[in-house]
Amino acid sequence: MDERFTTWLxxxxxxxxxxxxxVHLVDGDQLAIAAAVNLPPKVIELTGRIPLGKGMAGLAxxxxxxxxxxxxxxxxxxxxxxxxxAVDGKAAVAMPIHDQSGTxxxxxxxxxxxxRELPAEExxxxxxxxxSLPEA
Numbered sequence: 001m002d003e004r005f006t007t008w009l010x011x012x013x014x015x016x017x018x019x020x021x022x023v024h025l026v027d028g029d030q031l032a033i034a035a036a037v038n039l040p041p042k043v044i045e046l047t048g049r050i051p052l053g054k055g056m057a058g059l060a061x062x063x064x065x066x067x068x069x070x071x072x073x074x075x076x077x078x079x080x081x082x083x084x085x086a087v088d089g090k091a092a093v094a095m096p097i098h099d100q101s102g103t104x105x106x107x108x109x110x111x112x113x114x115x116r117e118l119p120a121e122e123x124x125x126x127x128x129x130x131x132s133l134p135e136a
Contacts, residue, residue: 001033001034001035001036002034002035004134005023005034005035005133005134006035006036006037008023008035008132008133008134009021009022009023009035009036009037009108010037012108012110012129012130012132012133013037013110015129016110016125016126016129017112018110018111018112019038019111019112019113020037020038020039020110020111021036021037021038021039021108021109021110021111022035022036022037022039022044022047022057022108022109023035023036023106023107023108023109023133024047024050024057024106024107024108024109025105025106025136026061026104026105026106027049029051029052030049030050030051030052031049031050031051031057031058031061031106031107032048032049033047033048033049034106034136055094056068056069056092056093056094056109057094057107057109059094060094060095060096060107061096061104061107064096064104065096066093066094066095066096066118066123066126066127067093067094068091068092068093068094068117068118068123069091069092069093090111090112090113090114090115090116091111091112091114091115091116091117091118092109092110092111092112093109093110093118093123093126094107094108094109095107095108095109095110095123095126095127095130097130097131097133098131105136106133106136108130108133110126
C-alpha cells in the first residue's frame, strides 16, 4: 500500500461520509490496489489485482462510468464479487478517475452503511473530488 494514496483515501472517504474504500491504479491490463481503508484483509488479498471487466472496479474501468449497488451483501447483478460482500457496508460505488487526456488512470471504491442508490448530483460531486487523487 502507498501511504500517499491511503492518506488521500481516508480524507476522501470522510468528505463523502463513506465507511470503507479502495484505490486501484491502472497497471497495464489490470487494476492494482494502491490503498484500502476498513477493508478486511481477505478482500484486500482478493482485490490486489483486478482484470478489466471483473467486479465493480473492473466494470467501472471497462465501461468508463460509475458502477454502484444499493446493497453489497445482497446484490445479485454479478457486478459485486463474493469478496466484496465481506465489506461492512451496503451502498457502494466504483468510480473511474481520469488523467488529463481523459483515459481512466484509477478506480476509487466507496462504501456506506446505509442502503440506497446514489443520486446523479452525489455521483457528480464524488467524480469531481476524485480528480484530486495524486498522480502515481
